[in-house]
Amino acid sequence: MTLEAYDGSADFPDFAALTSDDNYFEDFTVGDLYRHARGKTVTEMDNVLITNLVMNTAQGHFNEDHMSRSEFGQRITFGGITAAIVIGLASQDTAENAVAELGLDGVRLLSPVFHGDTLYAYTEVLDVRDTDDEQTGIVEFNHWGVNQREEIVFEGRRTTLLRRRTWWSTS
Numbered sequence: 001m002t003l004e005a006y007d008g009s010a011d012f013p014d015f016a017a018l019t020s021d022d023n024y025f026e027d028f029t030v031g032d033l034y035r036h037a038r039g040k041t042v043t044e045m046d047n048v049l050i051t052n053l054v055m056n057t058a059q060g061h062f063n064e065d066h067m068s069r070s071e072f073g074q075r076i077t078f079g080g081i082t083a084a085i086v087i088g089l090a091s092q093d094t095a096e097n098a099v100a101e102l103g104l105d106g107v108r109l110l111s112p113v114f115h116g117d118t119l120y121a122y123t124e125v126l127d128v129r130d131t132d133d134e135q136t137g138i139v140e141f142n143h144w145g146v147n148q149r150e151e152i153v154f155e156g157r158r159t160t161l162l163r164r165r166t167w168w169s170t171s
Contacts, residue, residue, distance in 0.1 A: 024097050025128070025137035025162040032125040036089050041118045042077050046085075051078040077113040079154075086145030086154045089121035094141055097163040102138065107156040111147070118148045126157065135167045
């Protein structure tokens with residue numbers, strides 16, 4: 001059933017039930033720390049596919065021979081992929097009720113990521129503030145990504161407009 005096709009004759013899905021009940025604006029407090037549940041192993045396919053899709057042609061991502069003689073000894077993963085994976089891992093806890101992503105600042109790629117590295121994400125709540133809209137609020141997060149060697153590979157601040165629980169009210 002699509003929204004356009006809904007004629008009121010059937011029960012409409014409870015969209016609020018599709019998200020967790022503990023990641024609305026009201027659930028975040030400055031200083032909260034999260035270790036997100038999942039990890040993601042970076043594959044060669046992740047690097048080659050996404051790096052090609054965004055037209056990044058840097059040899060560091062594609063030329064194994066050249067990179068074998070570099071300080072890294074092998075190809076490195078494009079930093080945009082690292083950022084996307086870390087923010088993606090954090091999203092289950094921080095973005096299920098997002099209305100809009102308002103900013104991504106202070107991005108730092110602190111250690112190289114290689115094919116086969118497994119990334120994990122951590123988050124701290126930096127700021128929580130009201131908006132003029134009674135159904136939303138703004139939360140600023142600091143995200144960290146670490147590899148299986150516990151080296152920090154990514155850090156960045158993300159500002160998100162989140163729903164309040166009243167978003168789903170029908171009255």
